[in-house]
Amino acid sequence: MQVRTPAVAGMFYPKTNQELKSSIKNCFLHKYGPGSLPPSSHNEKIIGVICPHAGYEYSGPIAADSYYAISSQNPELVIIIGPNHWGIGRDVAVMKDGVWRTPIGDIEVDTESAIEINKSSKLIEFDSFSHTRDHCLEVQIPMLQETFSHKFKILPLILIDQSYHTAIEVGKSIASISKIKNTIIIGSSDFTHYEPNDFAHKQDKSLIDTIVKLDVDKFYNILQEKQISACGYGAIASTMIACKELGATKGTLIKYATSGDIVGDKSSVVGYASIVFS
Incomplete structure (x- = not known):
């Protein structure tokens, strides 16, 4: 069995x-963070979340807000989608089989779902190499392991191509898989990178306003118009499209903060948001 070891x-x-x-x-x-340990007592059905992927000391508390929001649910499949920071491998890559290893243990890739999503879109190719070095999905796995006590599988997708048309096709394919199994979707992205704190807050608010309205067209327009440096914009868009296809009518911002808000240096920050779709 193939093992995706920690990078x-x-x-x-x-x-x-x-x-x-x-x-x-x-x-x-x-x-x-949420201020409490999972599981929560919330029973609202959440279809997907947006979650950051920096080092835990920076973005971990905001990520925990997303995980706490879904912690009362019992998914059999967690679809995780993020940006390929290294630009290696396929434009859109899904891992077909094996396990993802963390210091907490192993989580199995859902081979059945990988085969189905590959069939549903010619853009989504089998490729393990694309996943070998990137952190955007890896940092989600330990959080998932500590959020859920039951057994679940993952479907990891990583994007070099984050264009509008790719996001639409990938999002619809994710939705088709999610209709088969009890699924949670996690879109992995940070927001503005390496700008002053006040500017990052302003930039990111304008983008988050489009996300909570599930307005993908406006999302891409604002992204380009304001040149917002959100690394996983295609992952965000794919998650929005999938959640909308699955019946989501709104996004809710749970928490926004920057690395500067969390650790104190506000001269050059990265923005993080926890958003849920229901």
Whole structure:
């Protein structure tokens, strides 16, 4: 069986089981996090979330807000989609089989769903190499492991091509898979990169306003017009499209903060948002 070994353990998050579990607990209890440990008592059906992917000390609390929001649910499949920062491998890549390993343990890739999503779109190709070095999906896995106590599988998708037309096709394919199994969709992205804190807040608010309205056309227009440096814009758009196809009528911003808000240096920050679709 193929094992996708950790690429950023010891950098983006702690590399030992005990330290990692402690770090995630701290993210949930952080003042920018939900303030409670999962599971929540919320029973609203959430179809998908937007979640950041920086180091846990920076974006972990905002990520925890997304995970707490879905923690009362019982998905058998978690579809995770993010941007390919390294630009290696296929334009749109799904891992077909194997497990993703973290210091907490292994999570199995849903081969059945991988085969189905590959059939549903010629854009989505089988390729494990695309996934080998990137952090955007990897940092989600330990959070999922600590959020859910039941067994589930993952379907990891990573994008070099984040264009409007690709996002529409990928989003519709994700929706078709989600209709077969009890699924949660996680779109992995950070927002504005390396700008002053006030400017990042202003830029990101304008983009988030389009996301919560599920307006993909306006989303791409604002992204281009304001030159917003959200790295996973195609992952966000694909998640919006999939959730809308699955009946979502709104997005809700749970929490927004920047690395500057969290660690104090506000001269050059990265923006993070927790958004849920229901």
